[in-house]
Amino acid sequence: MSDDPVRRKHRELEKIAMTALRLARILTECGARVKVVHEGASLVVRGLGVEPVGIRTGYASQEITVRSGENTITRMMSMGSHGVNHRLDHVMRALAVQVSQGGMSVEAVERAMDRLVKETPRHPLWLVALAVGMACAAFGRLLGIDWLAFGPVFLGGGIGQAVRMLLLRRGVNAYVVATVIAFLASALAGFGAHLLGSGTVNLAMMAAILLLVPGVPITNAQTDIMDGYPSMGSARAVSVLMVMIFATTGVLIAEWLLGMR
Amino acid sequence: MIHPDFVHLAHQMVFGAIAAAGFGILFNFGLRSLMWCAAAGALALGVRTLGQEAQWSLEAASFVAAVTASCASTMLRRPLGPRGNAVALAGCIPMVPGAFFGQALLGMLAVTTPHPENAALILTSTEYFLRVFFTLAAIGAGLAIPAHLFRNPDF
Numbered sequence: 262m263s264d265d266p267v268r269r270k271h272r273e274l275e276k277i278a279m280t281a282l283r284l285a286r287i288l289t290e291c292g293a294r295v296k297v298v299h300e301g302a303s304l305v306v307r308g309l310g311v312e313p314v315g316i317r318t319g320y321a322s323q324e325i326t327v328r329s330g331e332n333t334i335t336r337m338m339s340m341g342s343h344g345v346n347h348r349l350d351h352v353m354r355a356l357a358v359q360v361s362q363g364g365m366s367v368e369a370v371e372r373a374m375d376r377l378v379k380e381t382p383r384h385p386l387w388l389v390a391l392a393v394g395m396a397c398a399a400f401g402r403l404l405g406i407d408w409l410a411f412g413p414v415f416l417g418g419g420i421g422q423a424v425r426m427l428l429l430r431r432g433v434n435a436y437v438v439a440t441v442i443a444f445l446a447s448a449l450a451g452f453g454a455h456l457l458g459s460g461t462v463n464l465a466m467m468a469a470i471l472l473l474v475p476g477v478p479i480t481n482a483q484t485d486i487m488d489g490y491p492s493m494g495s496a497r498a499v500s501v502l503m504v505m506i507f508a509t510t511g512v513l514i515a516e517w518l519l520g521m522r
Numbered sequence: 523m524i525h526p527d528f529v530h531l532a533h534q535m536v537f538g539a540i541a542a543a544g545f546g547i548l549f550n551f552g553l554r555s556l557m558w559c560a561a562a563g564a565l566a567l568g569v570r571t572l573g574q575e576a577q578w579s580l581e582a583a584s585f586v587a588a589v590t591a592s593c594a595s596t597m598l599r600r601p602l603g604p605r606g607n608a609v610a611l612a613g614c615i616p617m618v619p620g621a622f623f624g625q626a627l628l629g630m631l632a633v634t635t636p637h638p639e640n641a642a643l644i645l646t647s648t649e650y651f652l653r654v655f656f657t658l659a660a661i662g663a664g665l666a667i668p669a670h671l672f673r674n675p676d677f
Contacts, residue, residue: 389547
């Protein structure tokens, strides 16, 4: 039993639980491992003067139970789409450490999160498209595409990434986006490579869709299972498999249209 | 005179670095971190290429490359801080066998046609699936084991 003379009321506990859950949700949506998410939420809860009893992170929602003396409260929050945002992840972790040192109110933590979400910079769409196109072309070279296919893979990957970001911003289902982008990127790369007389058209088509391969969730799935969170690890692994199935469907359609099947 | 193997090694390291930095931008790494991502990509691809030239399997070479990237990020704890694990992961992204994965799925689809052209297709597709599975496992384990053994105290 806590010897804390201050007993938090349920309304106060609820605010703390929701603030911790919000930080946990942002970390998860930024691609953090479950263990990191739980550590971050625990730092916030303790920094705000109460104790975490338990946290559960699922693919679509999270729950937390916090305690002050004999009072406990459990709250749940749904999750948005999963992605990877390293800079936001980094500043959110720093905020959790800052909160854990004490002296911040729930309102101040909420304001800090609002500010960080709003102000943490993101690379512009054109730069991301350019970088991803170049990454796909470099990936292609590692796989063995010839130099004639390099340009078409760069173009297919870059245009694919730009359209992908626009579709995701419009709220289109991520798996549908995977099929559309795989079709677009592989068709552009395959057609371009064929026109230029490349001898590695098939490889070029595969290289152009590598932007869709969810590398971070694949490794997070394993790490989550190793850390003792098999349900989240399995959910991530299934989502990776689904993305690859939908992406392959797009490539298949492109191959049919280009007469390669 | 440069030995042809060194040319191949340099090629793999350069394109590993470009791929890692490119995906680093997609993952919204800051500009300074991107240089570390590129270095991690070059290191991982360099080690994997040397392993494959020593006749190791893709899986074994990928495992050693991931361990090396993870250990390097641990040793560079001071400049990297808490982002060390993320940088090591970004460096290993160019080793993810996404193309094998796609080819395995396409091969399996070909097998399900009413009259598959040849039985070897089943073997090839199964081989690709197993290679994807074991290579991903090797990369994941290679990144996780050093991170667990040499814990980064920074959050």
